[in-house]
Amino acid sequence: MKVKLLIMVVMMLALSSFCFAQDNATEAGTEDTDTTAVVESIILPAPPGNLTGIDKPNDHGHAAILSWDLSPDDGAGENSVLKYEIYKWVPQLMLDINLVRDSLSVIQRILRNTTSGITEGTQADSMKIVFEKYSRDELFDIRNTLIAHVKQENTGLAEASNSYPENGAWLFVDKKPSGTKSFVHIGSKDFKSAGFVPDFANLYYRVDAVTIDGAKSSSKVLGPIQTSGQWYNTYRTPVVFSVLFFTLLTIYFVREARKGADLYVRPLGGIEAVDDAIGRATEMGRPILYVLGLGSAADIATIASFTILGRVAKKVAEYQTELLVPTYDPIVMTVAQEVVKSAYLDAGRPDAYKEDTVHFVTQSQFAYVAAVNGIMLRELPATNVYMGKFFAESLILAETGALAGSIQISGTDEIAQIPFFIVACDYTLIGEELYAASAYLGKEPVLLGSLKAQDYAKAAIILLAVIGVVLAQFEFGAAFVNLFEVAN
Amino acid sequence: MEFTDFLWMTCGIFLTLATFSFLYKDNPFYKFAEHLVVGVSAGFFVIILWHNTLVPNLFQKLEDGDWYMLWLNSSEWWYIIPALLGVLMWTRFSKEYSWVSRWPMGLYIGISTGIAIPLEMANRVNKQLHAMMVEIDWANFFGADGFDLLSTTSGLAQLIIFLGTVAGLIYFFFSKEHKGVFGGVAKFGIWILMIGFGASFGYTVMARVSLFINRMQDTKAWGLEAFNANDIANPNYGSQYQIVFWALTLFVVGYIVKEIMQHLKSKNA
Structure with a gap:
């Protein structure tokens, strides 16, 4: 099994170097040469001093904060320091795992590319070589084997880190310009990623001062330090x-409120108008259009809008008027259907409830607007109510409604859209008034x-x-x- | 430009004109454009949801499991739970069991609200409150250069922002009627809000006008392309490009003439 894995790894690495040579050119690489072995004629800069490090507080782990004193040649002395390079010592096991990770990355890119097709003459085209050897199912098997291998080997990283300074190498992490005195190393929490930094494992760092000639001097090694996540930020x-x-x-x-205390809420113009508007629709024998906006069911504006919809639906059921609720989001549609159904039940008219009162249109912003505009001009609703989260479509909707001669009541917490509603609607609930409206209408103690x-x-x-x-x-x-x- | 590309461009121009025709009144061309965009987008989003949501977030997560084990042997088997909750939404097709669909909905809204509350509190309350507590720049109260009322960093601007925020908050106070001093402050608050809304309105309208200009430029480019006007040495007169151009132009003009005739007829009647 191991032999098979190794063969596969070598094959994949060869391929990855062929396919992704450019990508890897700038990636991290190992540096295991003696940093003091520099060209004799070049003067070495003074190293940075007092390198310290701590686990990054208030995070999910996998990150450390390093700080150091500037090299005496940074901005003073020889003034030759151009940058600082940060290195991390990793055990040999990590390097072995990284080889497998690289292969895994290649496999995943091959599989991803095949879903959208391979274009002739591109880098992805060269992946065909792999397909000549393996079927897609086999590639999935290889991928899963590699993931399992990485997962299993990762468990030994903490122990392997104890072998410092034996059986390991310095890995380049990042570089910072001269004058920088600290660096936050944010590693990946994904064990499949090459940037994975294990928690509760000994970490060793060093910082090199580098001149324009490439001469570098290393700080004293910092370590061991460990990273961990915190439950409380x-x-x-x-x-x-x-x-x-x-x-x-x-x-x-x-x-x-439950005890019956009189909790005063000042009247809100827009909400007072809702009842009148429903009455007007009834008298005219025309429907009421209720638009919940483009928000998801989790948006606070949409949740407030559900309460107002419940109130409107109840009145509509009592007056036996028609209600139209075209929706943009399938979940919003489902919740709105429940709200309207309950309102009809509360009004004692469950038989009058029609399943297609609340219907789905599409999840494309302007296609939705086009459809709602069409409804406005063909059904000619007497009242349009826009409550929820609106974006660029607000003015298009409100203008069409005005064109159709409908009474319009709007409310949104999207600050950028409020101006459009103000100019095109008869009543507008500004921002928080939308939330207040749901309480004002419901008069329920909780609200x-x-x-x-x-x-x-x-x-x-x-x-x-x-x-x-x-x-x-x-x-x-x-x-x-x-x-x-x-x-x- | 290849003729097929030109045809696609013509489609775009036709749909643009069909959409603009809505400004006149609802008509068959607008209806066609509307139904086309709704139908295409609905189909498009089904594919997008499949490839961008279900495939990477569910199918690929469970790939290493086996179907006869119900994917419970997958390394990330817990993705079965949201999948099951999603399947429960299908109970809405049954009158008897549709109530089951409330479970995934309740979970979805509950989790989303739980995430939203601390985020909203941090971003819309705590951070804003902290940002209000600024040291007023008394030394440059009227601007850094002595007197610059348009400066956004002057002490006066800081004071206006602070007072405007407080007055705006008072406007949104619902437990007290807006009367007397309280009403005056609330009125100042709504004035500040309206000034902000006006600025926002003008800014966005300008952006919309630029969109309109873009469509007009496309229409112009289409006309120039029909006559190959960008390449005078090699004119396209009489080619299939002009046939398409004149066909669409005559179609549009014909419709306008028909509408005018109809209008005059109804007026005379």
């Missing part, structure tokens, strides 16, 4: 507190409670912002401001 602590604060506010106000919580959260934000701006004018205020910093 401390950079995001402010987010945790914000979510907790908001959650507590929501729980409090939902409980208040009303969350709306109240939002308001109090906004009040807190305004208060904190004012305090923050005042304190930011003084040096001691920086500590307060930094409390709200969120890093990635």
Whole structure:
């Protein structure tokens, strides 16, 4: 089995060097020569000093932060340092695995290319050589064998790293211009990738100062250090507190609403108009067109729109008017069907519900717009409601609706699209008003409670912002401001 | 240009004109263009979903398993779970079991919301709040060169951004009626918003006009290509290029004349 694997690896490597010579030219390579063996006439730069390294905090692992003192010849002294080269020591086992990974990469590229066809005269064309030898199924088998091999061998990397400095080689990682004092080595977490950096394995690094002549001096070797992932990202602590604060506010106000507390919500023009618009459609004997936008079912604007759709559908069922809901996303269609069906049930008219009230059109933006425009001009709906996430199609939809003489009510949290709705619609819910509308219409304790919580959260934000701006004018205020910093 | 390429270009021009004809009124050409684009895009997306979603994210992940083991012996067998959830969506075809399709939907929305909440909180609340807390540049309050009201980095600009943000937030306060001082601040907030919307509107309309110009340039290029005007030494007069050009032109002009006649007729009647 091993012999077969080796033969295959050699064959694939030969092919990869033929096919992807250009790609590999700039890739990482090993450097196992003695760095002090340079041309005698060239003066070596002073090496960088005090190389230190730590595991990169607040990440999923596989990354380390290195820092060093500049070489005395960087910007001073001989001023000859052009760049710094970062090297990592890897055990022989890693180099062996990398050979298999290279073969795996070639196999995967061959398989990928065959799905879209091979063009004559291209690099991929030369892959035909492989096909003359192996069938597609055999190539899949080879690929799976290689993956299993890499996976199994990776488990021995941590132990193999303990053999430093024996049985290994220095691998080039990256280069940085002179003046650079730190480097974040972000390795891959994918064990199939050549850039894979195993967690909890000893890592050794060195940094070389390199001159324009190629003379280089190495720093002292750093190591061993280990990388690992963290469950909790401390950079995001402010987010945790914000979510907790908001959650507590929501729980409090939902409980208040359930107890029957009178939670005032100011009237919203656009929403007040919904009932009138449905009445108008009924009087005119024309349908109501409800457009949920181009968002997915997970977008907050679409979720808010579902609530409003439920309310509209209930009224439509009561008034026995026709409702048209053309959708862009299949999941949105499914959820919308459930919402409308439930609304008809709540209105006591489940028999009036038609399956094709909510229907799928297409997932191409402008094809969808063309279809909805066609509906507007042929069905002549009395009312068009646009609620959800909209993009470049907003003005096209709203203008066509205006042309057809429909009453139009819109709402979106896409800031760039709000202007178009404002100019072409009769009523527009701006940004957060869309979320508020769903609560205002539903009058359900959960929604009303969350709306109240939002308001109090906004009040807190305004208060904190004012305090923050005042304190930011003084040096001691920086500590307060930094409390709200969120890093990635 | 090869004649086949020219024919494809003619198709593009025809579809452009058919779409623009919507500005006049709904008509058979617009309907044709509409149905063509909807049908083609629907078919296209089925193929895209198959090749870009199902093949790499499901089939290729389970390739090393065997069908008679239900791919449970695959190295990444857990991809069977989303596949099963996807299959559950098909229960919607059954009236009796359609309720099962709510499980994958619930899971999808639940996971997406769970991911969205901390992201939205970080990007739209925490980062914005932190960005508001700036040290006002009092030294260059009216701009770096003494007086530059259009400077975006002056202390005045910083102050306007801060006050505008606070006023905007107050506009979106729903628990209190917009009256008195509170109403005044909210009004200032909506003014700030409207100024922003106006700028955004103008900017986007300019971008749309450039799209229109692009289509007109294509139409012009099509006309020039029909007469091989770019290569005067080798004119195409009388060739099949002009036949196509004149056929489309006459078709469009004929339709316009027909519409005018119809309009006049109905007016006289």
